[in-house]
Amino acid sequence: MFLRINRVCRTLQRFPSIFGGALRNNTTSAAKADPALKPRTIFSGIQPTGIPHLGNYLGALSNWVKIQNANPQDKHIFSVVGWHALTLPQNPKELAAARRDMFAILLAIGIDPKRSIIFHQDSNAMHTELAWILSCITPTGKLRRMTSWKTRLAQSRNANDESEVDESLLNAGLLTYPVLQAADILLYKATHVPVGEDQTQHLELSRDIADAFNRAFAPKFFPLPAALITPAKRILSLKDPTAKMSKSAPDAASRILFTDTAAQIAAKVRSAVTDSIASGVTFDPVARPGTSNLLAILAACAGEDVHAVAARCAGMSHGALKAEVAGAVEALVAGPRAEFARIRTDAGYLDQVAAEGAAAARELSARTMAQVRAKIGLT
Template sequence: MNKKIFSGVQPTGNLHLGNYLGAIKNFVELGNDRNNHCIYCVVDLHAITVKQDPKLLTENIRETVATFVASGIDPEKNIIFNQSRVSAHAEAAWIFSCVARMGWLNRMTQFKEKAGKDKEKASVGLYSYPVLMAADILLYDATHVPVGEDQKQHLELSRDIAQKFNNDFQQENFLKIPEPLIQKEFSRIMSLRDGTKKMSKSEVSDLSRINLTDNKDAIISKIKKAKTDPMPLPADIKELDKRPEAKNLLSIYSSLNDVTLEKTISQFSGKNFSEFKESLIQVLVDKLDPISGEINKLMSNKDYLDRILDLGCEKANNIASEKIKKIKQIVGFN
């Protein structure tokens, strides 16, 4: 069965190893499958749910495109575009916000996590952005959406909106009900300084993450300084429940090599961290140093990156404009 796949990445700068293993690596594999029609969106409308520096946002949009291409996503075979240049996204988001129910949005745990204790000061956009995410997906009749555990709830909202719209306007199967694509054998990538916290660009210490723009020397230094524990590497996966830093580093190695965590444990069981880190450094440098070099090269050719976006936005607009036209007709707009 041919799959129509939609996914997006926020252009917030400093894309890191967690973004690569959790999303971009998977995008490349999906895009290389001839049976897939892939649409990859730089979701810049989502990015402004928190305040952005306008000049930096422009650069971050280009850097996200550069990261896609440097990682192996072919802009000729896949659509790469930025959301703000296709007006149907904002139009559909408003219409779908009139379909979605407050109770549905109140259940979204990500808003509670991101807004924190002072949610009264959070933007309305941060609260309602799952509706915009639904618009992103439903405009393209996406059959499948790659999601991590933290986004499954938002995809469920997209499905609820699609079903309610179809029922309310008696349009059977007009909005397609998307299915999740969840990566197998993937562990969430955690901070190199604290194995209980997710790897994040917002963490103060740059030593907590491997940025995709890090060169070989930076990668070596960060892994050598990565937090560990004093015991040898375990023989049993159950031991990792109480050893978050060991679990994180072993998971990174496993994900980069496309092998199970069990296989990695059997390979390094009983060895010390210094020996394991040498192997981890080698695979990280082999995989990421070429990507880093290519990102830096592409960022010096802004005209090329802008041409990719121009072409992608034209293709995306051709699809989305037809869908929003039909949506508006169904609703009753002239």
């Protein structure tokens, strides 16, 4: 539900096809408040796992900007969730750098601190306080049924090549981090959480936990957060178009990073897997996954329907298609990439925005925690 992986409205204006529009009532980035719409509180977070790739950028992060600009009545809260990163081993120096870089990236792609609260989750200890309280009403059986836990357990077994390996090899944080996710959301009494269609299980758990607290202590205290389904562009590996683009893939040429130069982007796209069919370009994800992936990337960068793009490119060679894809990707990321390069060196600005965001987050969450403590008897 939270991404593992911007300051300026002018960045949005450079790329209206990606960052324009909205997710509700077809409003635009210049949307005016609609008094008929009930204000929502929207929360989402992203882990500081390094520089995002094109799939992260097109599939999720751009939606945050659309959500932010959809309706000015909504409250938007975006967080770099450092505590979640600790469920896996981390090099402290690398984590500190990744934490700062991710914050700078969010500002660079258009998350505006004047419109949204943007902060480091680990700067607000009330997240972990509420997580402990919620963990005390969450059955471990629910946590063991989470797909994420089952996946980690299966990975552990495969790594040890022993079918009898059990969960004793995994840290407790991997089991309980969905409770921390629920705390992240409920601490701000969020009403909506942006998720892809494949990320709804954790949100369902958050709803279950909220409902359990409400039934035990105070009816309707926590809103049951609703899924804000966002349109996700599925971007596949340039080297293995049967798998999603991933930062963990061993071949660095399989992914385009947010910080790649124009030359690096062109080289990676040129080396992308296509197919041996020489007669034109068609969109057929089953028979021609590599070619179809390039068409999908081109369509996502241009903000067009992939079938329309395929029709326009039908007479192209693979070489010509790759050149067009590389150009479209560079046109999309050049502005935000330059903004990121500028922002990441401005430590004073980053620290100021982070501090102001953390103060705003703590002010909101302090109200919730005072009420929670009173409800459960810790006053």
